[in-house]
Amino acid sequence: EDFGGEVLGGKIEIVSADHQNKPDLAVSIARKWYDTDGVDMITELTTSSVALAVQELAKQEKKIDMVVGAGSSRITGDACSPNHIQWVLDNYSLAKSTGSQVVKSGGDSWFFITADYAFGHDMEREAGQVVKTAGGTVLGGVRHPLNTADLSSFLMQAQGSGAKVIALANAGSDFTSTVKQANEFGIVQKGQRLAGLAVYLTDVKSLGLESGQGLYLSEPFYWDLDENTRAFAKKFAAMRGGAMPTAYQAGVYSGTLHYLKAVAALGSDADGRAVVAKMKELPTEDLAYGKGYVRIDGRKIHPMYLFRVKSPAESKGPWDLYEKVGVTPGDQAFKPLAEGGCVLARQN
Numbered sequence: 382e383d384f385g386g387e388v389l390g391g392k393i394e395i396v397s398a399d400h401q402n403k404p405d406l407a408v409s410i411a412r413k414w415y416d417t418d419g420v421d422m423i424t425e426l427t428t429s430s431v432a433l434a435v436q437e438l439a440k441q442e443k444k445i446d447m448v449v450g451a452g453s454s455r456i457t458g459d460a461c462s463p464n465h466i467q468w469v470l471d472n473y474s475l476a477k478s479t480g481s482q483v484v485k486s487g488g489d490s491w492f493f494i495t496a497d498y499a500f501g502h503d504m505e506r507e508a509g510q511v512v513k514t515a516g517g518t519v520l521g522g523v524r525h526p527l528n529t530a531d532l533s534s535f536l537m538q539a540q541g542s543g544a545k546v547i548a549l550a551n552a553g554s555d556f557t558s559t560v561k562q563a564n565e566f567g568i569v570q571k572g573q574r575l576a577g578l579a580v581y582l583t584d585v586k587s588l589g590l591e592s593g594q595g596l597y598l599s600e601p602f603y604w605d606l607d608e609n610t611r612a613f614a615k616k617f618a619a620m621r622g623g624a625m626p627t628a629y630q631a632g633v634y635s636g637t638l639h640y641l642k643a644v645a646a647l648g649s650d651a652d653g654r655a656v657v658a659k660m661k662e663l664p665t666e667d668l669a670y671g672k673g674y675v676r677i678d679g680r681k682i683h684p685m686y687l688f689r690v691k692s693p694a695e696s697k698g699p700w701d702l703y704e705k706v707g708v709t710p711g712d713q714a715f716k717p718l719a720e721g722g723c724v725l726a727r728q729n
Contacts, residue, residue, distance in 0.1 A: 389645065407431040408435060411435045411439070412442075422640055422653075423439070424449055424636060424640075425629075426449065427629075428451055429500075432448045433453065439653065444464065445657055461679055461723035465657070466679045472504055472579075476510075477713070478685035478687055478714055480508045483574070486706070492520050492538075493521075494549055496524070496551035496552065496555050500579075502550075532555075536563055546573070549578060564591070582628070600686060600688065602627075604625040607671075639663070640656070647659045677726055685708070687707035
């Protein structure tokens with residue numbers, strides 16, 4: 382709608398499908414879209430295994446995939462290609478923003494509660510390194526199985542460590558269970574901080590402020606950041622029954638708008654690689670993510686913000702959940718090109 386409904390004289394059409402977090406199913410859907418249905422660009426691509434599989438197909442098909450919902454740093458690292466872009470965040474940026482900003486504010490000793498699988502291990506490793514680089518110390522950690530109902534023993538170890546910050550390197554139901562049980566233990570009330578390493582607006586909304594108050598987290602977008610984000614959120618909420626947009630929903634909007642601008646500027650959507658090159662050439666700007674740019678490795682660059690979850694008394698409405706307490710500029714928030722392992726960076 383914001384682009385006018387058409388580009389290069391043709392109607393803009395949107396199709397969607399559920400890949401069920403299965404890479405083989407995602408590739409099957411994407412192959413049909415690319416080969417027979419005339420789809421030029423695929424976006425969102427939640428979960429890293431799905432994103433990595435589809436981006437390999439996009440490279441083969443000379444089409445475009447734009448990752449929004451997956452966080453693996455490999456996407457713009459060793460698995461990078463000239464046919465894709467990663468828009469919202471990645472594990473490194475989450476760790477960098479939360480780790481460096483919390484240490485800067487006095488939270489200089491950390492203990493990790495980590496989900497015992499690849500994602501959790503990666504987040505703990507990334508955040509631990511950031512904490513040490515920022516001058517903090519890691520006092521220890523404990524790992525729990527996926528989908529653990531009772532986290533009391535892990536929380537007792539974290540509490541007993543004396544760390545100023547208990548970092549949660551888990552997600553989904555494991556994360557919400559940890560925060561709820563930490564609230565029952567009175568951990569925040571007794572002076573320790575909770576820092577979530579992969580937390581999103583909908584997580585906090587489902588938790589409620591009574592349980593989530595005082596939690597620290599990082600995101601690149603929040604609906605109440607400034608006049609522009611509020612204007613975008615107002616339009617979004619009008620279409621979604623009053624719900625505010627998440628960073629991922631805003632990212633799909635922001636990335637798609639930039640893609641359409643690039644197609645219009647290039648005058649063609651036939652060559653996916655050429656469109657991606659134009660997306661890297663043009664600066665990015667929209668209501669949701671403001672000004673930024675796309676780096677040579679396909680990484681979209683913008684600030685990362687550290688937020689603290691408000692208490693019920695501080696909140697002025699059902700979606701008034703965050704207070705901004707820190708910011709990491711875009712040129713510092715994401716892994717340096719020289720460290721990412723992308724062949725495009727070496728060629729450049």
